[in-house]
Amino acid sequence: MNDVTNTKLIAGNWKMNGLREDGAALARGLAQRALAAGGGGPGCALLICPPTTLLTTVGSVLTGSGIALGGQDCHAAPKGAYTGDISPEMLAMGCSHVILGHSERRHGHGEGDAAVREKVLGAWRAGLVAILCVGETQAQRQAGQAADIVAAQLAGSVPNGAAADNLVVAYEPIWAIGTGLTATLDDIATMHAAVRPRIPAGARILYGGSVNPQNAAGILGLAEVDGALVGGASLDAESFWTIARCCA
Ligand code: PGA
Numbered sequence: 001m002n003d004v005t006n007t008k009l010i011a012g013n014w015k016m017n018g019l020r021e022d023g024a025a026l027a028r029g030l031a032q033r034a035l036a037a038g039g040g041g042p043g044c045a046l047l048i049c050p051p052t053t054l055l056t057t058v059g060s061v062l063t064g065s066g067i068a069l070g071g072q073d074c075h076a077a078p079k080g081a082y083t084g085d086i087s088p089e090m091l092a093m094g095c096s097h098v099i100l101g102h103s104e105r106r107h108g109h110g111e112g113d114a115a116v117r118e119k120v121l122g123a124w125r126a127g128l129v130a131i132l133c134v135g136e137t138q139a140q141r142q143a144g145q146a147a148d149i150v151a152a153q154l155a156g157s158v159p160n161g162a163a164a165d166n167l168v169v170a171y172e173p174i175w176a177i178g179t180g181l182t183a184t185l186d187d188i189a190t191m192h193a194a195v196r197p198r199i200p201a202g203a204r205i206l207y208g209g210s211v212n213p214q215n216a217a218g219i220l221g222l223a224e225v226d227g228a229l230v231g232g233a234s235l236d237a238e239s240f241w242t243i244a245r246c247c248a
């Protein structure tokens with residue numbers, strides 16, 4: 001799925017959710033739908049990013065379904081004395097993608113642009129596509145700084161060598177993540193248009209932040225939006241599939 005096509009990409013970020021049985025059941029629900037649809041998403045590419053503990057389980061359930069597997073974060077180094085971390089090379093044993101610079105890493109774990117940039121380089125070294133998250137806080141938006149903040153994040157965290165087949169950008173306004181609030185369609189289109197000239201031609205720009213089956217058609221209908229990064233609504237197979245179907 002590293003080839004960049006005109007299809008949209010719907011990525012599910014399960015975050016820290018799922019144990020063996022429910023994680024496998026969720027993956028089975030998606031794999032069955034994908035197989036019934038002839039493999040992959042309904043007119044889009046599908047990616048699942050489960051917690052690290054479920055990568056093997058989910059990966060084996062998804063085998064042959066056309067749904068890709070991704071990690072939620074990684075260390076920059078290939079190996080070493082980094083207790084609790086996972087390397088890009090370890091993810092690459094089953095994954096094609098890794099989410100990097102998510103606001104829950106930037107804010108919850110103090111990761112700045114320089115650290116995120118090193119992780120992107122590590123991901124590329126291991127052959128992974130980096131899904132780089134950027135987005136402003138509510139205060140920054142209210143101060144009229146949203147576009148500048150995102151531009152600065154891109155300048156600080158996209159290394160030289162970015163290309164359409166190794167980088168996906170996810171615009172995720174922080175105030176919209178997990179809150180039920182979504183940016184207006186105008187704001188999404190404006191922000192994506194601001195991101196576009198700052199990344200390689202053809203690289204996908206996903207929207208993320210409370211995407212759900214009700215609002216997905218409007219968001220995914222925007223020409224500037226190349227897919228979605230879905231958190232909460234990716235924890236239910238029917239919801240996630242309904243969002244994916246909005247691409248058809
Ligand atoms: P949400 O999460 O869909 O639950 O808002 C999106 C994300 O954090 O990627």
